[in-house]
Amino acid sequence: MPKDSAQSSSLLHGTLDALVLKTLITGPRHGYAIARWIEEATDELLQIEEGSLYPALYRMERKGWIAAEWGVSELNRRVKLYRLTPQGRQELHAETEQWARFASAISKILLPA
Amino acid sequence: MPKDSAQSSSLLHGTLDALVLKTLITGPRHGYAIARWIEEATDELLQIEEGSLYPALYRMERKGWIAAEWGVSELNRRVKLYRLTPQGRQELHAETEQWARFASAISKILLPA
DNA sequence: AATCAACCCCTTGACAGTCTAGGTATCCTG
């Protein structure tokens, strides 16, 4: 018996990259903190699974959107800090625009005034 | 040289089911017409690939959300007409609510006021 | 008569992104 009272499964739908990039715009953060921040900012509506997050970070690093370096957290733990690159900033801008257009189109159909 | 001035690739993000269900709420329609309608309703922003549509229709038929029967189009062609089942209506309602919450959450992060 | 565009259905194979479910290790608190 599944214990998920929520409707489960894939609530990200390809928006994770944009969310992460946006999270980094205020300054470098490490993976775990990025996940916690997004969850908190959406009142726990979005769950960031680590199995989605870390591959996404690696992906974006390879694409040059973010850059990583090892550092230390406020809690004195060894952490991998990610920061936005200029390309990442540009990508964020592009994906944000795309999201706006996409969400508007879907909403126009699904949620008629 | 690619002729796509658009940014291509996967603009559906798992919303196709809901879009199709919504399209059927005004009455039965056949696959081709469903695709054309969605594209037109979004000013061609969303492209419904047939390789996405027909598997989706089959998927939803198996789940009991829609039911199909052969008929004839206005242009006198043999068409497979899909209609919404009660479960489909229920599913549409659920997915619409989910979309509203999801879109709101993403937008809150990506498009701050 | 041949051709072409639009109409209409379908399948295969590849791919990308997410999830589940594990693993490792450190630090702090009870």
Added chain:
DNA sequence: CAGGATACCTAGACTGTCAAGGGGTTGATT
């Protein structure tokens, strides 16, 4: 010392989308 939170990572499965093909019909143009 046990347990929970912090922090990173990976393998495998799954799902939805796409590209790229296939088929056939109808109506208009050449």
